Every structure is written in C-alpha cells, then in structure tokens.
Amino acid sequence: MMVTFAFPLYFKNIVCEGRPEGDALWGGSVSLSMLIVALISPFLGAAADFSGRRKRFLLVFTALAVLCSALLGLTGPGMAYSAAALFVLANIGFEGGQVFYDAYLPDIASRRSIGRVSGYGYAMGYLGALSILLLLFPLLSGGVVPTNSDNIRLGFVLVALFFAVFAAPLFLVLRDENRIPLAVKDFRRSFSEVRYTVMHIMKYPDLARFLLAFFFYNDAILTVIAFSSIYAQNTLGFTTAELVGFFMIVQTTAIAGSVIFGILTDRIGPKRTIVLTLCLWCVVVIMAILSTEKSVFFATGLLAGVSMGSSQSASRAMMARLTPPKHVTEFFGFYDGTFGKASAIIGPVFFGMISSGAGGQRIALASLLLFFGLGLWFILRVRSATTRTGGEVFRDA
Numbered sequence: 301m302m303v304t305f306a307f308p309l310y311f312k313n314i315v316c317e318g319r320p321e322g323d324a325l326w327g328g329s330v331s332l333s334m335l336i337v338a339l340i341s342p343f344l345g346a347a348a349d350f351s352g353r354r355k356r357f358l359l360v361f362t363a364l365a366v367l368c369s370a371l372l373g374l375t376g377p378g379m380a381y382s383a384a385a386l387f388v389l390a391n392i393g394f395e396g397g398q399v400f401y402d403a404y405l406p407d408i409a410s411r412r413s414i415g416r417v418s419g420y421g422y423a424m425g426y427l428g429a430l431s432i433l434l435l436l437f438p439l440l441s442g443g444v445v446p447t448n449s450d451n452i453r454l455g456f457v458l459v460a461l462f463f464a465v466f467a468a469p470l471f472l473v474l475r476d477e478n479r480i481p482l483a484v485k486d487f488r489r490s491f492s493e494v495r496y497t498v499m500h501i502m503k504y505p506d507l508a509r510f511l512l513a514f515f516f517y518n519d520a521i522l523t524v525i526a527f528s529s530i531y532a533q534n535t536l537g538f539t540t541a542e543l544v545g546f547f548m549i550v551q552t553t554a555i556a557g558s559v560i561f562g563i564l565t566d567r568i569g570p571k572r573t574i575v576l577t578l579c580l581w582c583v584v585v586i587m588a589i590l591s592t593e594k595s596v597f598f599a600t601g602l603l604a605g606v607s608m609g610s611s612q613s614a615s616r617a618m619m620a621r622l623t624p625p626k627h628v629t630e631f632f633g634f635y636d637g638t639f640g641k642a643s644a645i646i647g648p649v650f651f652g653m654i655s656s657g658a659g660g661q662r663i664a665l666a667s668l669l670l671f672f673g674l675g676l677w678f679i680l681r682v683r684s685a686t687t688r689t690g691g692e693v694f695r696d697a
Contacts, residue, residue, distance in 0.1 A: 419562015517675025
C-alpha cells in the first residue's frame with residue numbers, strides 16, 4: 301500500500317498533481333530513505349549485538365513507521381515536500397526495522413530448515429499485503445483521484461493500524477537474552493566494531509561476493525517494486541480496480557513462490573535458487589517492456605510475484621548461512637542496510653531520471669536488465685563451499 305501501490309499513485313497523481321517531475325521526486329524520496337538506513341544500520345546492528353537489545357531497537361523503528369504512515373493521511377495537493385519527508389521517515393522505520401527482524405532468523409530456525417522458514421516468513425508478509433488490499437478495496441474502488449482522496453487518506457491511517465496490530469505479537473512473545481544497558485560509549489564502540497568488520501570482511505570472501513551480487517540485483521527488484529503501479533497506470537492505462545486485481549495476483553503468486561522456493565532452497569541450496577530467480581526476473585523485465593496489452597502485463601505480474609517472493613527468501617537464507625554467529629545482527633546490518641538499502645539508492649533515481657528525461661518509462665525499465673545481469677555475474681562467483689567463524693565449513697548443495 302505505501303511503497304508499491306496506493307501511496308506512489310497518490311503522491312504522483314494527487315500530491316504532485318500529475319506533473320512529470322513527480323517521478324523524479326518519488327524516486328529521490330525512496331533513495332534518500334534507503335541511503336539513511338544504509339548509513340545507520342551497521343552501527344545500530346553492532347550496538348544491538350553487544351547490548352542484546354535487538355527487540356528494543358526493532359520497537360523504535362516499528363513505531364516510527366506506524367506513526368509516519370498514519371500522518372501521511374494528512375497530506376494533500378501542493379504538499380509534495382511534506383509528504384516526501386513523512387514517507388522518508390516511514391520508510392526508514394520499516395526498512396531499518398528489517399535489520400533487527402531478519403537477524404532473528406538464525407535464532408528461530410535450524411540450518412536445515414532456514415530456507416523454508418525464510419520462505420514462510422515472506423509468504424506471510426505477502427498474505428498480509430493481499431489481506432490489506434482486500435480490506436481496503438471499498439476505499440480504493442473510487443480510484444486514486446482527487447475526488448476520492450479522502451478515502452485514500454483514510455486508507456493510509458488504517459494501514460498504520462494494521463501494521464501496529466500485526467507487529468504486536470513479536471514484541472509480546474520474543475525475549476532478548478543477556479541484555480546490557482546502553483550508554484553513549486556503546487554507540488562509539490559500535491563504530492569501532494563496524495570499522496573492524498569492514499577491514500576484515502575479506503576473511504569471508506564468499507560473503508563479500510554475495511553481498512556485491514545482492515547489491516546489484518536487489519537494486520533492480522526494489523526499483524520494480526517502487527515504480528510498478530506508476531508504470532502500469534501511466535504507460536499501460538490501468539484503472540485503479542485493474543491495479544487492485546493486478547496486485548492481488550502478484551501477492552498470491554508471491555506467496556506460492558516464497559513457500560515453494562523456500563523448500564527448494566533447502567534442497568538445492570540458496571545459490572542455485574538465486575540464479576534461477578534472477579533468470580526469471582530478466583524474463584519479467586523483457587515481458588514488461590514488450591507488453592502493449594493489459595492481459596500480457598497481467599501474465600507478467602504472475603511471473604513477477606513468483607520471482608519476488610523466491611529471490612527475497614533465498615537471499616535471506618543465503619545470508620543466514622554465510623553469517624558468523626557472533627556478529628549476526630551486525631552482518632545483517634550490512635545485508636539489509638549497507639548493501640540492501642544502498643542498492644535502492646541508484647535504481648529509483650536512475651529510473652526516475654531516465655523516465656523524466658526520455659518522456660517514457662519503457663527505456664527506464666530496460667535499464668534494469670543491466671543490474672540483474674551484474675547480480676547474476678557476481679552470484680555465479682560465490683563458491684559452493686563457505687567457511688564460517690570457528691573453522692566450521694558449510695556446503696551449499
């Protein structure tokens with residue numbers, strides 16, 4: 301609702317009143333939020349590791365996402381910069397919280413089931429996205445147009461409430477162990493920890509190669525997510541009702557992709573699974589570029605959903621396998637933050653600039669093939685055998 305569908309259209313068509321520069325401002329907002337998360341995540345991850353207060357960090361970021369998402373319900377035409385600022389803060393809350401959320405994966409899943417558990421997690425996320433679309437369809441049915449803006453703004457408030465309600469069980473059930481009070485010196489220590497990790501990351505060459513691959517292909521995936529609704533409506537003329545149906549299809553196939561490829565990850569290993577999904581993504585982009593009819597784009601959405609759920613769950617499983625146990629949150633700070641969010645800086649800005657300059661979005665979409673190609677090239681250079689801390693050797697089947 302906030303990153304892929306309703307708010308991007310609301311921002312472009314209502315807040316920016318349909319002006320072409322809306323694409324560039326939207327892409328810049330996504331990129332700025334990702335840049336901030338990329339800069340702070342490794343340091344906060346290190347602080348969470350040695351303080352044992354992972355849940356508290358996650359709570360702060362979740363509260364930021366919920367509050368600012370609700371406040372977006374107060375924005376309207378002519379408030380482009382205010383809306384962009386609130387979106388940046390909301391996205392920092394959500395994406396920054398992912399660092400601490402993902403770092404729980406090695407704690408709650410065995411190594412043999414890590415792919416499946418990661419896949420189930422993404423599947424539940426996509427089920428939530430499908431649920432919120434169904435719940436808010438009465439508000440969206442009038443279209444993302446000025447005459448329906450009151451309903452759309454109410455939808456943003458309900459999204460924030462939905463997020464808060466379904467985040468609550470984690471905070472009620474999970475417990476942090478070995479909690480140590482945080483002081484200012486602990487944040488200074490986190491800078492030292494991160495500097496040490498950067499200097500010694502080449503001790504984990506497969507991890508370094510994987511993070512580089514992830515940087516490129518995740519850039520393309522996040523750009524597709526950020527601009528898919530704008531592309532469908534502005535280039536192919538989708539109505540709001542058609543967009544709701546389209547995203548329901550995407551979420552449904554994403555659920556299936558997350559579960560099926562999560563199981564496949566445990567069978568053939570995350571590397572081979574990622575290679576397969578990147579090939580699927582290249583097909584998706586080519587199909588989208590060539591689409592001139594809505595029916596073809598609906599078919600593209602089916603494959604995009606499978607690719608999205610599978611690539612994200614396999615990547616998280618790959619990172620969990622390669623991460624030294626004693627630096628789990630810090631390393632996930634690099635994965636979700638430095639590489640995951642920094643990768644989203646280039647793509648949306650690049651897409652927005654090409655789209656605004658060329659006066660069309662097909663050329664901008666074609667540029668994403670370069671990012672998927674680079675990701676595929678680097679992931680193929682991740683060796684099948686990897687060494688973790690303590691000399692323990694794991695093999696990617």
